[in-house]
Amino acid sequence: MSSVATTSSPDRLSLPDSGGHFGRYGGVFVPETLMTALSELAAAYEVARDDPKFQAELRHHLKEFAGRPTELYFAERLTQHCGGAKIYLKREDLLHTGAHKINNALGQALLARRMGKKRVIAETGAGQHGVATAAVCAKFGLDCTVYMGAVDMERQALNVFRMRLMGAKVIGVEAGQKTLKEAINEAMRDWVTNVRGTHYILGSALGSHPYPMMVRDFHRVIGREVREQILAREGRLPDEMIACVGGGSNAIGFFFEFLEEPGVRLIGVEAGGRGIKRGDHAARFEGGKLGVLQGCKTYILQDEDGQIELTHSVSAGLDYAAIGPEHAFYRDRNRISFAYACDDEVMEAFQLCSRLEGIIPALESTHALVHGFKRAKAMRKDEVLVINLSGRGDKDVNQVAKILGVKL
Amino acid sequence: MSRIQQAFARARAENRAAFVAYVCAGDPDFETSVEVCRALLTNGVDILELGVPFSDPLADGLTNQLAAQRALEGGMTAARVFELVRRVREFSQAPIVFYTYYNLVFANGVDSYVRAAKAAGVDGILTLDLPPEEAGEVSAACRTHGVETVFIIAPTTPDERIATIGAVTTGFLYYVSREGVTGVRDQVAGNIPQAVARIRARTALPMVVGFGIGTRAQVAEVAAHADGVVVGSALVNCVRDHLADRAKIVPAIAARAADLSAGVKRGRA
Ligand SMILES: Cc1ncc(COP(=O)(O)O)c(C=O)c1O
Numbered sequence: 001m002s003s004v005a006t007t008s009s010p011d012r013l014s015l016p017d018s019g020g021h022f023g024r025y026g027g028v029f030v031p032e033t034l035m036t037a038l039s040e041l042a043a044a045y046e047v048a049r050d051d052p053k054f055q056a057e058l059r060h061h062l063k064e065f066a067g068r069p070t071e072l073y074f075a076e077r078l079t080q081h082c083g084g085a086k087i088y089l090k091r092e093d094l095l096h097t098g099a100h101k102i103n104n105a106l107g108q109a110l111l112a113r114r115m116g117k118k119r120v121i122a123e124t125g126a127g128q129h130g131v132a133t134a135a136v137c138a139k140f141g142l143d144c145t146v147y148m149g150a151v152d153m154e155r156q157a158l159n160v161f162r163m164r165l166m167g168a169k170v171i172g173v174e175a176g177q178k179t180l181k182e183a184i185n186e187a188m189r190d191w192v193t194n195v196r197g198t199h200y201i202l203g204s205a206l207g208s209h210p211y212p213m214m215v216r217d218f219h220r221v222i223g224r225e226v227r228e229q230i231l232a233r234e235g236r237l238p239d240e241m242i243a244c245v246g247g248g249s250n251a252i253g254f255f256f257e258f259l260e261e262p263g264v265r266l267i268g269v270e271a272g273g274r275g276i277k278r279g280d281h282a283a284r285f286e287g288g289k290l291g292v293l294q295g296c297k298t299y300i301l302q303d304e305d306g307q308i309e310l311t312h313s314v315s316a317g318l319d320y321a322a323i324g325p326e327h328a329f330y331r332d333r334n335r336i337s338f339a340y341a342c343d344d345e346v347m348e349a350f351q352l353c354s355r356l357e358g359i360i361p362a363l364e365s366t367h368a369l370v371h372g373f374k375r376a377k378a379m380r381k382d383e384v385l386v387i388n389l390s391g392r393g394d395k396d397v398n399q400v401a402k403i404l405g406v407k408l
Numbered sequence: 409m410s411r412i413q414q415a416f417a418r419a420r421a422e423n424r425a426a427f428v429a430y431v432c433a434g435d436p437d438f439e440t441s442v443e444v445c446r447a448l449l450t451n452g453v454d455i456l457e458l459g460v461p462f463s464d465p466l467a468d469g470l471t472n473q474l475a476a477q478r479a480l481e482g483g484m485t486a487a488r489v490f491e492l493v494r495r496v497r498e499f500s501q502a503p504i505v506f507y508t509y510y511n512l513v514f515a516n517g518v519d520s521y522v523r524a525a526k527a528a529g530v531d532g533i534l535t536l537d538l539p540p541e542e543a544g545e546v547s548a549a550c551r552t553h554g555v556e557t558v559f560i561i562a563p564t565t566p567d568e569r570i571a572t573i574g575a576v577t578t579g580f581l582y583y584v585s586r587e588g589v590t591g592v593r594d595q596v597a598g599n600i601p602q603a604v605a606r607i608r609a610r611t612a613l614p615m616v617v618g619f620g621i622g623t624r625a626q627v628a629e630v631a632a633h634a635d636g637v638v639v640g641s642a643l644v645n646c647v648r649d650h651l652a653d654r655a656k657i658v659p660a661i662a663a664r665a666a667d668l669s670a671g672v673k674r675g676r677a
Contacts, residue, residue, distance in 0.1 A: 019541060029510055029537045031467040033562035033587050035569070175473060176463065185466040192467065193588035195564060292510045292537070294466065305486040306515025307463040 012259040015326070020209020020296075023332065025325035028208045029292045030188075037195045042210040044115050049217065054114070058107055058218075065139060066095050066102045068221065072229035072386070077356040078373070085239065085379035087372065089359070089389045090226055092250065097132045099362060099391030100219060100250045105132035105201060107218035109140050112199035119143040119198040123187040125152055125180035125246065126317035126364060127159025128391055129203030134168035144168040147186040149178040152316045155399050177310050180246075180320045184294050204247025205324035208295030212325055219253020226386060227257050234384055240265040240375060243388040244367040245338070246282075246317045248324030250390035259335060267375070268327060269367045271313035272340035282311040283340040284323040285331065291322075298325040314343040314403070315363035315396075341370035347403060349373060350393065362391030363400075411503040411531050412556055412579050415454045416614045416635055419672070425631035427452055427669040428616050430507060430640030431661075432459035432475035433492050434484030435647050440654055441479075442495045444647070447662035449500045452669025455616075456496070457534070457638065460489050460508040467509075467536040469591030471641040474648065486512065486521075490528040497529035505532035505558055505579070513538075513546060522549035532579040534558035540576040547576055558582055561607055561615075563597070574611035582638070583607060584619040585630070592641045593620035596629050604633040627671025639668050 020026045020042075028038060048054040062068040070091045079087045092100040105122075112120055120142045124130030130146040137144035146163055150172045153160050163170050176182045184207075191200045205215045230238055241258060243251035245268035258264040273281035281287065284299040291300035293308060301309040301321040313319040330336040341349075349369045354360045361369060365388070372387040379385060393400070401408050409417065419426040429448045434441050445456060461476035461484050468476070493504055506525060513521050513535060525533065533555055538546060540559060550557050556579030561570060564587060574581065583604070585597040597603075600617060607615055617630045618638025630637045646664050650656040 027542050028539060029542055030539065031536055031562070032539060032560040032573075033564050033584065035539055035562075036564045036566060175477075181464065185464055188466045189469070189589045195587055290514075292514055293464065295537075300511070302511065302515065304516070306511040306513075307480065308511070 012256065015329070016209060016213055020213070022326045022329035025296070025298050025328045026209060026212055027297050028295065029297065030208050030295050031192055033192045033195060038208055038210070045111060045210050045214050048111055048114060054110065058110055061106050061110070062103065062221065066106060068095070069225045070094050072226060072233065074233070075357050078353065079376070081356055082373050082376035084381060085376045085383040085385040087376050088230065088238070088384065088386045090222060090254065090386060091389055092222060093359070093361065093365065093389045093392035097128070097135050098394060099128040099132065100222060100253065101129040101132040101203060102135065103221060103253070104203065104215050104218040104249060105129065105136045108199070108201040108214070109136040109142060112142060112201070113140055115199065117197060117199040119194065120201055121145045121147070121187050121190050121198055122201045122203060123147045123180065123183035124203060125183065125319060126315065126362070127152065127156035127163070127395060128317065128362070130168070130170070131159050131162050133201050133203070134163040134166040137168065138166045145190065146170050147173055147183040147190070149173050149180060149183050151178040152180065152183070156316055156395055158398065159395050179316065181308065188294065203249070205249040205252050205326060206247040206294065206296065206322065212296065215249050216252045216256060216326060219249050220256045222250065222253040222388065223255060223257035226254065230384065230386065237261055237264050238384040238386045239263070239379065240267065240383070240385045242267045242269060242368045242372045242375065242385065244269050244318060244364050244390060245323060245327060246320055246364060248327045250388055252324060252326055254388040255336060259330065266336045267371065268336055268338045269371045270338060270340040271315060271318035271367060272342035273312040273314070274343060276340070279310040280312050281340070282313045282319050282321065284321070285338045286340060293322045296325050298328050299323050314346055315367065317362070317364040318367060339371045341367040345370045347400070350400060359389070360393035360397070361389055362393050363396045365390040410556060411501065412455065415503050416580070419454060419636070425634055425672040426454040426616070426636035427672045428455040428457055428618070428636045428638040429453040429643055429665060430457040430459060430638060431643055432461055432472065432479050433489045434461060434479035434482055435475040435644065436478045436651060436654065437482040438484070438488060438492065440657055441492060443658045444661050445496045446499060447658050448665050449502050451662050451665035453502065453665055455503045455505060455636065457505045457507045457640070458493070460506055460512055462509040462512055465509065467589055469589040469641065471592070471644050471648065472590050475644045490524055493528040493530055503531040504529060505534055506530055507534050507536070510535050510538045518545045519549040519552065522546070522553050522555055526553040526555050530555060532556040532558050534560070534582060536560070540573055543576055550578065560584055563587055563603065567606065567610065570607055570610040574613055577613055580614040580616055580636070581607065581611065583615055583617045583634070585617050586620055588619065590619055590641055592622035592645070596621060596626045600630060601633050624667055624671040627668050631672040637672055642668070
C-alpha cells in the first residue's frame with residue numbers, strides 16, 4: 001500500500017468552534033467564577049499559539065528538558081511473537097518524567113508564565129501528570145500544588161514522593177472514590193477560590209474549553225514525529241495506529257496528524273477493568289451516555305438519574321468516568337474506533353513487553369499493547385501498526401508486584 | 409405574579425430583604441428533610457433553595473459535599489427529590505428553587521426534567537455549572553413550563569457580562585460574594601455594597617447575595633444592600649451537628665433559622 005495523500009479538508013483544524021464545541025460535544029460548563037479566567041486563558045493561548053517566539057521557546061524546552069524527539073522503535077520480538085503486522089512503538093516513555101504528559105505540562109507552564117500567574121495547580125491520577133507539572137514548575141520557579149485521590153496516592157506512592165522531591169505540595173483527596181475524578185473536583189474548587197493568581201494545568205484533553213483544544217495541540221508533536229519517522233522507515237504511512245484513552249490526551253496528540261488520512265485506521269483503547277459491568281470498568285463508550293461532567297459535554301459513565309458512576313481500572317490514569325469530547329466527535333464519524341482491554345490482559349501484556357523487548361510499559365499504555373497484539377495477529381505481515389507507548393512502567397512495579405504476589 | 413416575585417414584593421413592602429435558605433434535599437434522610445423544610449418555612453424563610461444532591465458537586469465546599477453524600481446514601485433519587493417537593497407543597501406555598509448541577513437536569517432530557525420539576529411544585533432552577541452561553545435548552549424548557557431561571561454573578565464577572573447574564577435570567581440573580589466554594593466564613597466579603605451597586609446599574613432583576621454568610625450580624629450586614637440574603641452551610645451544619653440524634657435536627661434548624669432570619673429585618677430598620 002502506498003502513502004495516502006493528505007486531504008485538504010479543513011475539518012480537524014477548524015474544531016473546536018469558538019465556544020469549544022466539537023459538534024455536540026465539548027463546550028464550557030463551569031461555575032460563573034471561572035468564566036472570565038477561561039476566556040482569558042483561551043485568548044492568551046490563541047495569541048501564544050500563533051506567536052513564533054512562543055513556539056520556538058516551547059520547541060527548545062521540549063528538546064532540551066523533555067528529550068524530544070522520541071524514537072519510533074521497531075519491536076522486532078513482539079512482531080515475531082504476534083506473527084502478523086510490523087509493530088512499532090512510539091517511545092513517549094523515554095521522555096523526561098516518564099510519560100507524554102510533559103509535552104502539555106511544559107506548554108501550559110510557559111503559558112502560565114506568559115500570563116503572569118505565579119501559582120500552578122494540577123490534578124493527577126497515575127501521578128505522571130503531577131510529576132510532569134512538578135518538574136516544569138521547579139524548572140520555571142512556579143509554586144505548585146497537586147491534588148491526588150487518596151487511593152491513587154497509595155497505588156502510585158513513588159510518584160507522590162517524586163513530586164514532593166521537586167517541591168510540589170501534594171494534597172490527598174478523600175471524597176468519593178478517591179481517584180482522578182475527585183482530584184479534578186478539588187483542583188477546580190481551588191481554582192474557583194484562587195482564580196486571579198493561579199493557573200490550572202489540566203492534564204488531559206478534557207474539561208472546559210480551551211483545555212481540550214490546548215492540551216491536544218501541545219501533544220500534536222507526537223503524531224507529527226510519527227509521520228516523519230514512519231515515512232523515513234517504511235516509506236509510507238501506517239495502516240493502523242493504537243493508543244490508550246483515559247481523558248484522551250496521548251491518543252488525540254498521536255492521532256491528530258492522521259485524522260484526514262483515510263488509509264490509516266485509528267483505534268483508542270479504554271479500560272475494561274474487571275469486565276464491562278457497572279462500577280467495574282472505565283470504558284465510557286461501552287456503558288456511558290451523553291452528559292456533562294467537570295466542564296464538558298461528552299460520554300460519561302452515569303446512572304439513570306445522572307449521578308456519576310464508580311469506575312475501576314488497574315491503571316490509575318485510565319480510571320475516569322468521562323472521555324475527551326474530541327474522541328466522542330470522531331467516534332460518531334467513524335473516524336476513530338474504540339476497543340477496551342481488561343485488567344488481567346493488561347497484566348499479561350505488561351510482562352510480555354517487558355520480557356520480549358526490555359521495555360517496561362506504563363499500565364495505561366499497556367492497554368494499547370493488549371489491543372495492538374490482537375490486531376497485529378490479525379493483520380498481514382506487510383502491514384504496519386504503530387502503538388503509542390505513552391509512558392514507562394517504573395511507577396507501576398510496586399503495584400504489579402503486589403498483584404503478582406511478589407514481595408519486594 | 410409568580411411565587412418568587414411575590415416573595416420579593418412582600419419583603420420589599422416590609423422594608424426588609426428576603427431570607428433565602430439552602431438545604432440539601434434528603435439530608436440526612438427523606439422524612440427528616442421534609443420536617444427541616446417545614447421548620448425553615450415556619451421560621452422566617454421566604455424562599456427555599458433545595459440542593460439536589462449530586463455525586464460531584466464541584467462548586468461546593470465540604471459542608472455541602474458531605475450533605476449531598478448523606479442524602480445520596482440515604483436513598484435520594486431524582487424521583488424522591490420531586491416527591492420531597494410535593495410533600496412540602498402540602499403545607500407551603502413558598503417559592504422553591506432547585507440548586508443543582510447540569511448533568512442531573514440533562515440526563516433524561518432537559519424538557520422532561522423541567523416539566524417534572526414544575527409538576528412537583530418547583531418555581532425556579534439554578535444550575536451551578538451552566539453559564540448563559542450553554543443555557544439555551546434549559547431556558548427554552550423553563551419558558552415552556554413556566555419555571556423561572558436563576559443565574560450567578562461572581563466577583564470576577566466583568567461589567568459587560570452582567571447584562572448577558574441578566575438577559576437569560578427570569579427569576580433572580582444570585583451574587584456570590586466571594587471567589588470560592590460554598591461554606592461558612594468568618595467575615596462577609598468587604599465590597600458587597602459596591603458589587604450590588606455595580607449589578608443594579610445594569611439590571612433591574614431582584615438580586616440575592618450568598619456564599620459564606622452564617623451569622624445574624626452577617627445577614628443584617630448584607631440585607632442592608634441586597635434584595636435577598638442566602639444562608640446555606642450554616643443551616644446544613646445544624647444537620648451535621650446532630651447526626652447522632654436526628655430528632656434534634658429539626659429543633660436546631662428551627663432555632664437557627666429564626667435567629668438568622670431576624671437579621672433581614674434589622675438590616676433595614
Ligand atoms: C502513561 C500514561 N498514559 C496515558 C494516560 C491517560 O491519559 P490520556 O488519555 O490523557 O493520555 C496517563 C494518565 O495518567 C498516563 O500516565
